Amino acid sequence: MNLILLHPDDLDQQGYARISDPRRLAHLRDIHRAAPGDRLTVGVQGGGMGKGALIELTPEQAVFALEPLADTPPPALPVHLVLALPRPRMLARTLEHVTALGVKEITLLHTKRVEKSYWQSPELLPEKIHQHLVLGLEQARDTQLPSITLSKGFRPFLEEQLPALLHERRGLVAHPGMSMECPRGISENTLLLVGPEGGFIPWEVEKLLEAGCQGMHLGPRILRVETAVTALLSRLF
Incomplete structure (x- = not known):
């Protein structure tokens, strides 16, 4: 997982993203070895990409504070x-x-x-x-x-x-x-x-x-x- 792909439903109005599904949580924990304070590449389905600071990681959820997602995805093949x-x-x-x-x-x-x-x-x-x-x-x-x-x-x-x-x-x-x-x-x-x-x-x-x-x-x-x-x-x- 080179990108933490977020669904729009993962986002709240305060600029945080909350992940609760087991697959992404397991990947953050076991592959990324992520810990609060880490900055990871994130993107929103259908939207932009950027960095998110991991502020919480528990067995139940991961919470990211999102920076501006101003990067565009790579171009599609024609x-x-x-x-x-x-x-x-x-x-x-x-x-x-x-x-x-x-x-x-x-x-x-x-x-x-x-x-x-x-x-x-x-x-x-x-x-x-x-x-x-x-x-x-x-x-x-x-x-x-x-x-x-x-x-x-x-x-x-x-x-x-x-x-x-x-x-x-x-x-x-x-x-x-x-x-x-x-x-x-x-x-x-x-x-x-x-x-x-x-x-x-x-x-x-x-x-x-x-x-x-x-x-x-x-x-x-x-x-x-x-x-x-x-x-x-x-x-x-």
């Missing part, structure tokens, strides 16, 4: 990530990684090779998704939560969502065997589509290309989704 829904354990790690890298718009998509049972996973509960996003923000010292859209049908996504997503964005489909190498160091607004572990099926690739996306590859190695997404984002931006 990308909307469309990710075929991974296995639940991989989804958790991937959400944390891409949030830490600065992705602010994420669509989780059903494709032919996505197991239907994945959509029943507890990892897709709003509170679980929020937990993973928060962990990514704390890692990267960021305060701006990504937005998450669940798209449970490929054809409805193709017909109803994709045209709007491609408006003023460059569409890139990451898929093995494409002729174009993954670009490097781009700055334009981008729609990045990444398939499941088995990849998109040929019909899905064909339809995405027909819609105006470009196919690209990362080389001859077949990577796990969480590795591929991290590599793609790092290379693209």
